[in-house]
Amino acid sequence: MSGGLATSFALVVGLGVATDITFADILKQVTIGMAWLSVLLALFRVVLMALERRAPDAAALNGAELPRYTVIIPLFREAHMVEGLVEAMGALDYPADKLDIVFACETVDPATTRAAQAVLDPRFRTLVVPAVRPGGEPQTKPRALNAVLATSDAELVTIYDAEDRPDPMQLRRAADAFAAHPDWVALQAPLDYFNTGDSWLAAQFGLEYAGLFHVLLPAYDRLGLPFPLGGTSNHMRRSALDAADGWDPYNVTEDADLAFRLAVGRDRIGWIAPPTREEAVARLRPWMRQRSRWLKGYLQTWLVHMNAPLAGGWRRALMLQLTLGVSLLSVGLYAPVLVVLAGLGLTRPEAVQSVYLGALGYSLLCGMMVGALGAVRAGKPQLLWHVPLMPLYWVLMFPPLLRALWELRTNPYHWHKTEHGVSDRVPAE
Numbered sequence: 001m002s003g004g005l006a007t008s009f010a011l012v013v014g015l016g017v018a019t020d021i022t023f024a025d026i027l028k029q030v031t032i033g034m035a036w037l038s039v040l041l042a043l044f045r046v047v048l049m050a051l052e053r054r055a056p057d058a059a060a061l062n063g064a065e066l067p068r069y070t071v072i073i074p075l076f077r078e079a080h081m082v083e084g085l086v087e088a089m090g091a092l093d094y095p096a097d098k099l100d101i102v103f104a105c106e107t108v109d110p111a112t113t114r115a116a117q118a119v120l121d122p123r124f125r126t127l128v129v130p131a132v133r134p135g136g137e138p139q140t141k142p143r144a145l146n147a148v149l150a151t152s153d154a155e156l157v158t159i160y161d162a163e164d165r166p167d168p169m170q171l172r173r174a175a176d177a178f179a180a181h182p183d184w185v186a187l188q189a190p191l192d193y194f195n196t197g198d199s200w201l202a203a204q205f206g207l208e209y210a211g212l213f214h215v216l217l218p219a220y221d222r223l224g225l226p227f228p229l230g231g232t233s234n235h236m237r238r239s240a241l242d243a244a245d246g247w248d249p250y251n252v253t254e255d256a257d258l259a260f261r262l263a264v265g266r267d268r269i270g271w272i273a274p275p276t277r278e279e280a281v282a283r284l285r286p287w288m289r290q291r292s293r294w295l296k297g298y299l300q301t302w303l304v305h306m307n308a309p310l311a312g313g314w315r316r317a318l319m320l321q322l323t324l325g326v327s328l329l330s331v332g333l334y335a336p337v338l339v340v341l342a343g344l345g346l347t348r349p350e351a352v353q354s355v356y357l358g359a360l361g362y363s364l365l366c367g368m369m370v371g372a373l374g375a376v377r378a379g380k381p382q383l384l385w386h387v388p389l390m391p392l393y394w395v396l397m398f399p400p401l402l403r404a405l406w407e408l409r410t411n412p413y414h415w416h417k418t419e420h421g422v423s424d425r426v427p428a429e
Contacts (some may be wrong), residue, residue: 005419006079011040014383015222016285031270031298031389033066033375038359038360038363039363040162040284040363041326041363042362042363042365042366042367043311043366044322045366045367045370046220046221046369048215048216048220048370049215049219049370049373050371051218051219053214053224053273053377054218055272055273056177056180056181056187056221056270056271056272057157060176061172061175061176061179063095064155065093065179066095066098066172066175067098067154067156067178068098068099068100068150068153068154068155068156068176069094069098069099069100069153069154069155069156069157069158069169070100070101070102070148070149070154070156070157070158070177070238071089071092071100071101071102071157071158071159072102072104072144072145072148072149072157072158072159072160073085073101073103073159073160073161073162074104074144074145074159074161075103075104075106075108075109075112075116075162076105076106076109076112076417077111077112077417078112078162078420079112079114079115079255080110080115080419080421081112081162081163082103082115082116082118082119083115083242083260083302084101084138084163084411085121085160085162085164086124086420088164088165088166089101089124089160089366090121090123091165091168092167092169092170092171093168093171093172093393094172096122096123099123099171100121100123100125100152100154101124101125101357102124102125102126102127102148102151102152103116103119103124103125103126103127104127104144104145104147104148105127105128105129106128106129106131106139106144107128107130107131108127108131108139108154110362111396113126113128114338116167117254121189123213127147127148127151127397129144129147131254131295137247137249137250138250138413138414138415140249140251140252140254140391140413140415141231141254141415141417142246142247142248142249142251142254143247143249145159145245145246145247145254146246146249146360149221149238149241150245152238154238155237155238155239155316156174156175156178156235156236156237156238157234157235157236157237157238157241157256158171158233158234158236159232159233159234160175160230160232160233160276161231161233161278161420162302162420162421163279163291163420163421164232164277165194165276165277165278166189166231166233166274166275166276167189167274167275167276168188169274170233170272170274170275170276171235173272173273173274174187174189174235174272176335177270178235178237178274178375179250180255181268183266183267184237184256184267184268184269184270184271184415185232185233185236185240185262185267185268186229186235186236186237186259186262186415187234187235187269187271187272188213188217188227188229188233188234188235188269188270188271188272189234189268189271189272189273189274189276190213190214190217190228190233190271190274190275190276190378191204191209191213191230191232191233191275191276191278191279192206192209192210192213192274192275192276192277192278192378192380193206193209193277193279193280194277194278194279194423195279195282195423195425196280196359196380196382196383197382197425198280198282198303198423198425199282199283200386200389201280201281201282201283201284201287201393202281202282203383203386204386204389204390204393205280205282205287205377206280206373206380206383207371207372207374207383207386207387207390207393208371208393209280209374210371210374210375210377210380211370211371211374211375211384212374213275213334213374214373215373215374215377216370217271220271220272220319221269221270221271223317224268225315225318225319226259226260226262226263226268226269226316226319227259227269227319227323228253228255228256228260228323228324229257229258229269230255231253231255232276232278233275233276233346234255234263236258236299240262240267244261244262246257249253250300250412250413250416251297251300251301251304251414252293252296252297252300252413252414252416253293253294253296253297253298253300253301254297256297256298256301256324257297257300257301257305259303260301260305260312260316260319260320260386262341263312263315263316263319264311264313264316265312265313268321275378279383279420279421279422280423282337282422282423283419283422284396286419287396288396288399288400288403288416288419289400289415289416289427291397291400292400292401292403292407292416292417293404293415293416294400295328295397295400295404296335296403296404296405296407296408296412297330297407298324298327298328299328299405300406300408300412301324302320302324302325302328306320306322327425328401330394330396331394331397332398332401334394334397334398335394335398336398337398338395339411353376364391367391368387368388368390368391368393371383371390372384372387373385375387417422
């Protein structure tokens with residue numbers, strides 16, 4: 001999604017220079033300012049890349065000191081994933097008597113419910129979320145999370161998806177970090193894809209996540225800036241969840257929304273190193289569906305929090321724009337502007353000035369550098385071969401945005417479910 005902002009500035013300049021309309025000079029001056037802003041945003045990414053990842057101070061709690069932990073695993077039409085989940089959750093290094101692992105199943109999905117209820121391990125329990133009532137809350141993941149939260153008495157809460165394979169030490173490291181940082185209300189563990197070799201799309205997805213979870217989020221943590229949580233492997237204090245009234249059942253990216261509701265005042269969101277292995281979507285059609293849901297949720301979250309953007313302090317307001325706002329703007333402008341610039345280059349090359357192409361190139365380069373550095377830090381050097389094609393991957397995000405905009409008007413709470421267990425690869429790759 002990097003580079004879209006710079007290309008939008010180049011488009012406005014191109015149109016202003018190429019036409020004889022009276023406000024062309026105004027457009028040009030405005031665009032010059034916007035181009036400088038694009039360069040500043042790219043420089044900010046350079047600063048983020050220069051910050052070394054730092055593991056948080058840990059309290060090294062012993063078994064008796066560890067708090068009770070609820071692990072929520074929302075399932076829908078995923079009976080085939082239960083066996084692998086039991087194995088992955090069973091590998092967690094955490095006292096069994098302090099671990100409450102909950103399969104959240106839907107009433108309309110009896111097959112998954114039966115598979116979950118067949119698990120005899122006392123650490124696991126199944127909660128069947130009541131059926132949706134006419135005029136009631138939609139059937140969404142956050143609705144299921146809230147249903148589990150109402151039955152939990154744990155001090156800490158986390159979420160894993162059906163395909164997740166967390167590092168066995170992740171819960172302990174999260175508990176240690178919370179004990180050492182009383183001001184942390186939530187923290188995020190990295191998400192790493194185990195099937196980046198499935199397709200070009202999966203490799204690009206891997207680069208995107210490597211840059212996000214191994215470069216940007218650790219840097220935000222170092223700077224004390226809030227950031228959107230990922231949909232899984234985010235860990236929260238129960239007290240903070242209660243204060244925020246849990247998750248918004250109407251938001252289809254409940255993780256991003258919750259992050260900005262949690263990060264108020266001096267409360268912080270942190271980062272820890274032990275990762276969770278996930279399955280990347282490797283085919284175009286399901287990727288488009290998943291991405292449209294994410295972008296729709298980003299739009300929902302941005303619109304909701306812009307009702308009172310300064311309510312939680314300047315850091316929260318700034319990061320709302322630098323994460324959600326800039327991402328949405330970049331996705332919306334990047335692909336159309338490339339098309340227009342290509343047309344201008346062929347028909348009116350004098351309209352495309354080198355200074356704006358330089359701003360565009362610099363912004364794109366910084367985005368690619370984030371992905372490359374993330375791949376190195378994530379221990380996935382094989383992804384470096386795919387870095388040159390990252391700008392093409394960013395183009396693909398435009399059609400999902402159009403769908404997201406349409407659904408925001410026509411079907412705002414519809415949840416495009418991502419199918420898990422598709423890849424033939426195993427997390428031990």
